[in-house]
Amino acid sequence: MANDKNRVVLTPSRIFIYGVVVKNPILVQVIGLCPAVAACADIYVASLLSAVILFLLILCELAASALLKNVSAWVRMALYFVMGLIVSSLATMFAEMYVPQIANTAGVYLPLMAASSAAALRCENFAVKKSIRLSFYDAAANGIGTSLVLLFTGFVRGLLGVGTIGEFVVFEKAPISGLSMPFGGFIMLGFSAALLKWFISTFLSDYSHDMSFGIKRAKKKRPPARKTPAPIKKSKPVKKNDVASQPVEVNEPVTEQEEPVTEEPVTETVDQTLITDEFDLFNFSVDDEIDAIMSGLSSFDSILDEISKEKEDSENE
Amino acid sequence: MTKKTKKLRRNESVFYADTLVLLLPLAVLAVYRYGLGALCRILSCMLVAVLCEIIGSLLMKCQRDVSDCSALFIGAATALMLPANIPYLIAFSGVSFAVLAVKLPLGGTQSAPFVPTAAGFAFMTLCWSDKVFGYPIIGGAIDSVNGLSLSHMLSLGTSIRPNYANIFDVLTGNYSGPSGAGCIIVLLAGSIYLCLRHRKSVFNILGFLLSCSIMALLFPRISSNYTHLISLLMELCSGVLIFSAVFFVTDPATSPSRPSHRFMYGIFTGIVCMVMRYFSSFEESTCFGVLIANAAWPAIQIRITKIKKKKQIAPRTSSAVKGDAQNG
Structure with missing residues (x-):
């Protein structure tokens, strides 16, 4: 789909x-x-x-x-x-x-x-x-x-x-x-x-x-998150036969909820011989050039990030 | 809008407000020398720039803040770089090009990769070079005869007579030239004011002037009794070189953030501008140099950063290897 x-x-x-x-x-x-x-x-x-x-x-x-x-x-x-x-x-x-x-x-x-x-x-x-x-x-x-x-x-x-x-x-x-x-x-x-x-x-x-040219900006490489001990919450006393008030597990890492993927239904029925892939048809070399430039820029950003992080680390030390 | 963006925008507003303050004495001198025609051109160019900004923002459906004074700066600076007898239509088209074709489509004041005023001046130079460099004689009828400017003398290879009166005239801009960009003393005083208000700008200006001076001393275009010194004086005081050093090279959107990079950027821009002046077919090509430097600098900065990073990593790895050897 x-x-x-x-x-x-x-x-x-x-x-x-x-x-x-x-x-x-x-x-x-x-x-x-x-x-x-x-x-x-x-x-x-x-x-x-x-x-x-x-x-x-x-x-x-x-x-x-x-x-x-x-x-x-x-x-x-x-x-x-x-x-x-x-x-x-x-x-x-x-x-x-x-x-x-x-x-x-x-x-x-x-x-x-x-x-x-x-x-x-x-x-x-x-x-x-x-x-x-x-x-x-x-x-x-x-x-x-x-x-x-x-x-x-x-x-x-x-x-x-x-x-x-x-x-x-x-x-x-x-x-x-x-x-x-x-x-x-x-x-x-x-x-x-x-x-x-x-x-x-x-x-x-x-x-x-x-x-559109189909430009996709390269994602920044995020540095790995520092391992910090998760705060331990005090669990409330459990009442007997009370399922709703049972303590929640606190040591699990919090993950972002994924957005539900909605797929648009294809309404028109088409002849399969005429169907073709759009990006194959109108693909051109400019995309590659732009992707290369964008990846270069992102690598530059990552270099700056790393340098600033190193500075922060040295200051902290 | 994040705090950082707000701060950047406020800094730019302050910068352009300061540059407008700096342009004020130049405008007064232009009116004193060339009459009310110069004032009319400056005010009408500012008005056209603001109108272009508003119309362009409406067409592009983007929010632009006219109160950051950049449009006013573009209008005033363009008018001051042109001769006092420039036809209104040419000045307006240059201003419109700067705002509608360079500033707004390329990201606005904060992120335009080129200095819009320099681009507008380059456009006018390419389209109407005879009008853009047809400077009137000071004190004469404004539309009668064109005077001989310093940049034209340099392009012909002729020099001024080195005496005190001539040098004083050159420093005060008392010769045919741009209506407001000729008075070097005022521009230098303005650069000191700008450096006091925005301290990082001093690196840009110093780097630019240093490289231009060295180039002028090493490669004079004239022959005289004191060739090198007169070449230095004429190169720095002719055309819009000092004007560019104060207003274009210090542009907050195009200049880098670190002081060392700013200094290198100034040096690079100065070299490119002087090379363009030497080899261009126009008598004044500083704006082309500024635009080329704007285009080339990001790539150079990436290289510089990579080299610095390599230098930072190399001692660490060597010390780590030594430590391992001692331990093991």
């Missing part, structure tokens, strides 16, 4: 909501930031990169789902990058042929799409475990989610950071020129993530708990 809480039913609409909004690759999962931060300071460049990432995701996930399920993991990773290389080479070639100015503005970030972390991660976490149909939905959803963020970032950064929308000059002098720099991209993404969180908590409140 406890595992059922973490399970979700994969319908196309749910996959789309997850991919576009709730688990947006850039704003929530924080993968594939490079084009959004560094390159998307113009709506045209953002459009080009969006098209490339959408095509790349669909191709990689379909191929992974259809062909790579029985291939070992280390070979799969190499194949993802080979596919990415093919797509990015084709995209670069066509962009230089038909839109050379935009290709020049995109610079190195267009060929760099070959090493797209988003494609590799979605293939490995989803496509190799699911059917071709679900993989296509997932690729489209994640591609659209990424594209929307890239287009929004490109539009706002172009308007405020450069003063133009594409070729149209809106402001003769850029109002906030810093937004066209990479740090402006990070600031834009930060505020966009806050906006998305507000949107989900307001309009998609059922999904709001799915948006």
Whole structure:
């Protein structure tokens, strides 16, 4: 029953909501930031990169789902990058042929799409475990989610950071020129993530708990409790035939009462073939990094605790 | 709210109230030099900071106490670090960035990992560097011609003439520069007041000034008759270096608690600030140095604590081994 809480039913609409909004690759999962931060300071460049990432995701996930399920993991990773290389080479070639100015503005970030972390991660976490149909939905959803963020970032950064929308000059002098720099991209993404969180908590409140990173703060290692003799209470004189007034055992250690575990009943009946584990699907490496940082912090706390305890001991002595 | 939290909050309120007291003479000097325009900018920045704090707290649905004076400090300090002719919109955006993008989302006054005012100034520097470093001439029309500031002279590699009048002008801030952060004598007097009120702050300020002085002496950017001394004078008195030493390096949220760590933090921040000044493309990059030091210091402190712990454990184990050998 406890595992059922973490399970979700994969319908196309749910996959789309997850991919576009709730688990947006850039704003929530924080993968594939490079084009959004560094390159998307113009709506045209953002459009080009969006098209490339959408095509790349669909191709990689379909191929992974259809062909790579029985291939070992280390070979799969190499194949993802080979596919990415093919797509990015084709995209670069066509962009230089038909839109050379935009290709020049995109610079190195267009060929760099070959090493797209988003494609590799979605293939490995989803496509190799699911059917071709679900993989296509997932690729489209994640591609659209990424594209929307890239287009929004490109539009706002172009308007405020450069003063133009594409070729149209809106402001003769850029109002906030810093937004066209990479740090402006990070600031834009930060505020966009806050906006998305507000949107989900307001309009998609059922999904709001799915948006978390799954950060668990490491528990502090408490020092073992000092053994102190428990105070012996004087027991009252027992009356004969009085069961209620019998003395209570006092030497037993006092244990905290465990809270009763309430399990939510699963109401909907679902097709077992579509059920999957949520944390398998949307697991990403950022969690591990954050866990490592948190454990580092907790170890730092424990060091400080130990030092203060040693000081106290020395003072007591 | 626990007693410890209450005490921390009260200490911070007292700290920011003291810093506001310190900013008062600087504001008076700014008004004396640049007229009522400077006063309008200071007051409006303070108002915008308080409004941002209230609006941000409402948006984030969190309780923030405006009475801790930190918002007022952010507004006043930002206005005093800028030129007296800065457009209002730029000053307001810097203040808004400091409060809405740095202070409130990153945990508020008590736990923000970066100094919000430094972050706001860095934001303005990156976005409008020509306006932020376009200082007016003292005594001239405020919007007419930009003056030559000490930091700009340092970035060009030119030095002042070493005579008493020049040195006195530098120490009293009688040259083009930030509207309120230029008067070194007032700032030094303020630092003494701050150290008397908050005694641990003396370690931060001393460490910072010591490292900056050594860097200025060892690596002068100018060539003159008395290169090293003039370099020391110009580096310390230019831009917002002393202002940062008094108000940013002593920030209670970012500085460590132990005196030895505070001293090391001051030294580290000073080195980073001077390196940023030497190699940055902007004429004043102290705020970037402060932000980098804020980001890097927690990791350094963890290392220092681990090393100290190892040193503490090592003699104990060796003495225990000796004792065992004697007994056995």
